[in-house]
Amino acid sequence: MKRIFAVVSALALVISVASCGSKTTPVVSAGDDMVEINQPFAGFATDADCFRFVGVGVSPDQAAAGKIARLNARTELGSMIETMVKAVTEQYMNQVTVGDKQEYRAKMEENARVAVAQALKGSYQKDSKLFKSKDGRYTAYSAMEMPKKVVEDAVIEVISKDEKTALEFDQFMFKKTFDAEMEKLAAEQAQ
Numbered sequence: 001m002k003r004i005f006a007v008v009s010a011l012a013l014v015i016s017v018a019s020c021g022s023k024t025t026p027v028v029s030a031g032d033d034m035v036e037i038n039q040p041f042a043g044f045a046t047d048a049d050c051f052r053f054v055g056v057g058v059s060p061d062q063a064a065a066g067k068i069a070r071l072n073a074r075t076e077l078g079s080m081i082e083t084m085v086k087a088v089t090e091q092y093m094n095q096v097t098v099g100d101k102q103e104y105r106a107k108m109e110e111n112a113r114v115a116v117a118q119a120l121k122g123s124y125q126k127d128s129k130l131f132k133s134k135d136g137r138y139t140a141y142s143a144m145e146m147p148k149k150v151v152e153d154a155v156i157e158v159i160s161k162d163e164k165t166a167l168e169f170d171q172f173m174f175k176k177t178f179d180a181e182m183e184k185l186a187a188e189q190a191q
Contacts, residue, residue, distance in 0.1 A: 040129045040141045045189040046080070048182055051146040052126070053077040062130065062138045069142035070125060077144050078120050081151055084185055085112045088155075092177045098168045107165045111158045119154035122146065152178050 041054045053076045057068025089105075089112050098104045123146040131139045152175065159165045159174075 041127065041143045044126070044143045045186075047186045047189075048179075049148055051077055051081055051084070051123075051148065051151070053080060053144055055142045055144065057140045057142070058137060059140075060137050062132075062140075065138035065140040066128065066130065066142065069128070069140040070144070073125075073142045073144035074120070074123055077123055077146055078116070080185075081120065081146065082113070082116050084181060085116050085151065085155060088112075088174070088178045088181045091181060092174050095173060095177065096168070096170060104165065104168065107162060108159065111162055111165060112155050115155040115158040116151065118158070119151045120146070122150045148178075148182050 039054075044052050044054055046052050053073050055069045055071065055073025055076060057065045057070070057072060059065040059068060086109070089108050093101070093105050093108065123144055125142055126145040127143045129141045133139070155178075156171055156174065159169050160171070
């Protein structure tokens with residue numbers, strides 16, 4: 001009885017997803033009780049040149065679904081970039097020798113946060129898709145993108161303007177570290 005219920009539930013899920021107006025079709029293959037659903041922008045991932053994230057928003061209001069999707073994408077994109085810049089800053093700090101490392105680290109981290117906040121204003125929606133279900137709810141997907149160079153340049157600019165960090169800042173080493181961390185992030189997301 002449980003097996004029949006699982007199969008009927010899986011079929012109902014397949015039918016409800018297929019009726020959402022999506023151009024992609026779900027693939028039933030993962031087992032008797034699981035359904036794989038193809039999502040829009042499945043290949044839209046961070047690479048060596050751009051940070052990327054897809055946000056999803058669901059609402060009975062079409063405009064609200066789009067806003068929620070963009071907000072979710074931008075928030076996650078910002079979180080990803082902040083984490084990346086923090087890793088770059090830490091790697092960079094491990095490679096340089098400066099007088100007061102504690103103070104220098106604190107200033108670097110503070111400047112990096114300011115730069116990321118400024119750079120996020122340059123993120124943009126690369127593409128979007130909207131679906132409507134039979135119950136009248138809208139599901140929006142927003143693919144947001146942020147070029148690595150914009151983030152990198154913003155961090156370098158803010159650090160270079162700060163007198164305490166500019167004197168001992170090695171821009172070439174910072175860029176090299178940034179590129180290496182970006183390659184690592186892109187490889188992780190490709191898996």
